[in-house]
Amino acid sequence: MLDRSAMQEMNRVLDVAPRLRPDVCGRGACITERWAHSGFTSHVEPMADHVVMTYYGAPQRLEWRDGSRYQQGVTRQKAITVIPSGHEAAWMIAGAIEVSHVYFSDARLQTCAEATGHRGPAVQLLDRVALPDPTASALLEILASEACRDDAGNGLFVEQAVDLLCMQLVRAHSSTCRDEGKRASGCLANWQVRRVTEYLHERLDEEVRLDDLAKLAGLSRFYFCAAFRRSTGLTPHQWLLTQRMARARALMADPSIPLTQVALAVGYQTPSAFAAAFRRTEGMSPTEYRQRC
Numbered sequence: 001m002l003d004r005s006a007m008q009e010m011n012r013v014l015d016v017a018p019r020l021r022p023d024v025c026g027r028g029a030c031i032t033e034r035w036a037h038s039g040f041t042s043h044v045e046p047m048a049d050h051v052v053m054t055y056y057g058a059p060q061r062l063e064w065r066d067g068s069r070y071q072q073g074v075t076r077q078k079a080i081t082v083i084p085s086g087h088e089a090a091w092m093i094a095g096a097i098e099v100s101h102v103y104f105s106d107a108r109l110q111t112c113a114e115a116t117g118h119r120g121p122a123v124q125l126l127d128r129v130a131l132p133d134p135t136a137s138a139l140l141e142i143l144a145s146e147a148c149r150d151d152a153g154n155g156l157f158v159e160q161a162v163d164l165l166c167m168q169l170v171r172a173h174s175s176t177c178r179d180e181g182k183r184a185s186g187c188l189a190n191w192q193v194r195r196v197t198e199y200l201h202e203r204l205d206e207e208v209r210l211d212d213l214a215k216l217a218g219l220s221r222f223y224f225c226a227a228f229r230r231s232t233g234l235t236p237h238q239w240l241l242t243q244r245m246a247r248a249r250a251l252m253a254d255p256s257i258p259l260t261q262v263a264l265a266v267g268y269q270t271p272s273a274f275a276a277a278f279r280r281t282e283g284m285s286p287t288e289y290r291q292r293c
Contacts, residue, residue, distance in 0.1 A: 006030075006049035006083075006103040013042040013091075018101055021147040028105030029162045033147040039095040044088065049103040050125055051083040052169065054140040056098040059233070061242065062130060064089040070197065072242075073130030074233030075099075078137045082128040082173050100144035102165060112166035113176065124175040126190070130233060133172060139165040187231040188224075192217040196228065197239065204244050205267050210236065245281050248274070252290045259286050 007030065011017045019033040034056060044064070055075040062081075063072030066089040073079070075097050085106050106122075113123040139161055146158050170176055188196075195216050200208060213236055214224035229235050234242065244266040251262045263274035271286075278286050 004045060004047055006047045006051045006101075009045055009047050010051075010101070013040060013044055014038075015040070019147070028108035029159075030103045031143045031147045031158065031162070032101045034098060034100045034144045036096055036098040039093040039097070041090075041092045043090050044083070046086045046088045047083070048085060049105055050085050050109060050169075051101060051103055052080055052136065052140065052165065053099050053101045054078075054080050054137040055130070056100075058095075058097075060097050061094040062092065062097075064091045064127075064129065066090070070201070071127060071129040071193075072197075072232065072239075075130050076132075076233065078132055078134045079130045079233075080128060080133045080136045080140065081130055082125055082169065084125040084127060087127065100140055100147075102140060102143055102162065104162060104166060108162070109166055109170070112163055113170045113174075115163070116167055116170055116176075118170065118176055121175075123170055125169060126173050126175070126177075128173055131173075132187075132230065133168070136165060136168045136172070139168065186227060188217060188227045192219075193228075193231050196236075197232075200236070200240050201243060204240070204247055205265050207267065208236075208240060241277065241281060245278060248278060248286070249282075249289070252286060253293055255290065255293075259290075262286070 007018065007020060014037045016035060016037040019035045021031055021033065036057075039060065055077060059074045059076050061072070061074055063070070069089070073081075075081075075093075109125065110122055143158065143161050143165070146154050146161070196213050199213070199216055210221055210225070213228075214221045217224050217227075219227065225235065228239075232239055248262055248266045251257050251265055252259075259271050259274070263269070263271050266274065268274035268277065275286055278284075278289070282289060284292075
């Protein structure tokens with residue numbers, strides 16, 4: 001049984017607690033105002049509630065990893081992240097972000113699923129990371145605005161808005177979707193993102209051809225590049241560079257590994273080429289980074 005609520009877990013991992021309005025919540029849901037918190041790297045424990053959020057302000061990289069399962073994206077307006085009940089993973093958010101959250105019980109989700117006409121096994125929400133969804137994002141923005149109002153009469157409005165949000169999640173981000181892997185119009189399916197990113201992650205030290213990536217997804221080069229960027233927020237090159245630099249930082253944490261070996265491990269044949277790429281992305285040289293570790 002999952003005893004920890006979403007609110008308790010968010011309070012634990014975030015440096016600034018969610019600005020909650022429990023007095024306008026009910027029937028297994030709570031909403032927050034807009035608020036900002038710092039970036040973090042932390043293991044998020046399983047929660048009893050589902051969590052959905054949207055973003056405001058400057059974009060930031062974020063990712064989560066659970067063994068071989070991995071998702072990453074870039075926070076941006078009109079995008080949402082969904083953390084289903086029971087989700088457990090190591091999360092990283094690169095910098096400060098402004099967000100609003102909604103927490104709701106699985107019972108609330110199942111009730112809304114039945115209202116859409118769903119009959120059969122219990123609906124399961126899908127993991128989503130910074131996925132474009134203007135409809136869900138707009139509802140989250142409305143709820144964040146309502147959370148700021150000192151109006152005892154807005155409870156019914158909030159209840160209906162939460163129901164609409166749950167229904168949107170059921171139809172677009174759950175096991176009831178016509179194609180569970182489908183992300184959004186013009187985007188890659190989940191299996192395509194997973195296949196390509198796993199391929200890239202296994203070849204951080206190799207030269208990777210765009211034609212090979214497109215072939216893995218079964219698409220033309222042109223369509224693949226556009227769909228990959230819409231799905232992840234990054235071009236294939238940017239995604240690969242991000243992962244290479246992440247591995248480089250991890251390797252440089254061990255002072256016994258020479259920079260020449262670090263460069264080769266992330267696909268650069270010379271330390272100078274690696275140093276130039278590292279400086280462009282990290283704002284400092286590998287030597288300076290290692291001195292700060």
